[in-house]
Amino acid sequence: MAKKKNKAKKATLAEKADKFVCYQKSVQSPEHELEIFNQVYNEAYGRRPLSLREDFCGTFAVCCEWVKSDEERTAFGIDLCPDTLQWGKDHNLAKLDEEQASRVTVLEQDVRAGNTPTVDLLAAQNFSFWIFKKRQEVIDYFKVAYNNLNDEGVMLMDMMGGKECYNTTITDKRKVKKGKKGFDYHWEQAYFNPVTADCSFYIHFRFADGSKMKRAFEYHWRFWTVPEVREMLAEAGFSKSLVYWEQEDDDGEDTGVWMAEETAINNDSWLCYIVGIK
Numbered sequence: 702m703a704k705k706k707n708k709a710k711k712a713t714l715a716e717k718a719d720k721f722v723c724y725q726k727s728v729q730s731p732e733h734e735l736e737i738f739n740q741v742y743n744e745a746y747g748r749r750p751l752s753l754r755e756d757f758c759g760t761f762a763v764c765c766e767w768v769k770s771d772e773e774r775t776a777f778g779i780d781l782c783p784d785t786l787q788w789g790k791d792h793n794l795a796k797l798d799e800e801q802a803s804r805v806t807v808l809e810q811d812v813r814a815g816n817t818p819t820v821d822l823l824a825a826q827n828f829s830f831w832i833f834k835k836r837q838e839v840i841d842y843f844k845v846a847y848n849n850l851n852d853e854g855v856m857l858m859d860m861m862g863g864k865e866c867y868n869t870t871i872t873d874k875r876k877v878k879k880g881k882k883g884f885d886y887h888w889e890q891a892y893f894n895p896v897t898a899d900c901s902f903y904i905h906f907r908f909a910d911g912s913k914m915k916r917a918f919e920y921h922w923r924f925w926t927v928p929e930v931r932e933m934l935a936e937a938g939f940s941k942s943l944v945y946w947e948q949e950d951d952d953g954e955d956t957g958v959w960m961a962e963e964t965a966i967n968n969d970s971w972l973c974y975i976v977g978i979k
């Protein structure tokens with residue numbers, strides 16, 4: 702009888718993939734973040750911001766882009782997760798030259814530890830503060846953020862909303878890169894409890910060979926609304942808050958132009974920035 706060959710199983714693309722590479726390619730756009738940081742700060746104080754604190758920084762791609770953009774700029778990245786920070790050191794910080802890298806400081810700690818020098822701009826991106834589910838927890842965090850800012854200081858966060866964001870049957874699917882090395886990004890809105898506004902979201906990646914990296918990232922948050930966040934900013938001491946909304950053209954297409962607004966179109970799903978002015 703012919704002997705069965707003991708062939709080693711070939712690894713799938715999902716097994717070979719790096720979840721942080723996929724995340725950075727599908728979720729983050731540090732260049733765009735810097736544009737909005739510059740605009741918002743300039744509209745508040747008429748100058749370029751120089752120091753940044755990136756709370757919940759993950760792989761601190763934004764800090765790295767920040768110091769590259771201006772030789773006077775410094776950045777602090779704060780995150781609790783050692784593995785994520787290490788990936789950022791090996792892949793993002795390593796791409797900077799020595800002088801640029803010397804202007805980035807990364808701290809493995811809770812964002813509520815307020816032990817960095819004060820900065821011009823504090824960013825908390827990708828809905829990260831939604832991890833705080835109680836009003837008092839958010840206000841306490843905003844108070845620390847306020848104290849982390851210079852007198853001419855701005856705190857900036859992104860927010861999402863619209864009726865589609867509460868629909869737990871929806872998975873938003875997007876092709877990130879085509880071809881054999883390409884992959885799809887899936888944003889699954891898995892759970893929403895209307896009584897507590899507790900919600901869960903998952904990020905999955907699907908590859909050209911059909912393999913999947915399921916729940917590469919998962920988030921269990923409170924779904925905060927824009928007016929709630931503005932009220933909490935005021936309670937924490939911010940003198941005012943602004944909401945930056947992307948402008949649409951006559952056909953309802955996004956223009957890439959963001960303006961502070963007090964009313965906006967009730968789209969099925971939207972993203973905006975909330976800015977606390979010190």
Ligand SMILES: C[S@@+](CC[C@H](N)C(=O)[O-])C[C@H]1O[C@@H](n2cnc3c(N)ncnc32)[C@H](O)[C@@H]1O
Nearest residue numbers: 757758759780781782785810811812826827829
């Ligand atoms: C949604 S990710 C955002 C990553 C990055 N800011 C971005 O825009 O893609 C949330 C990050 O917050 C970190 N995190 C969660 N709670 C934290 C806390 N209390 N203090 C510091 N970091 C925290 C997690 O480790 C994770 O890296």
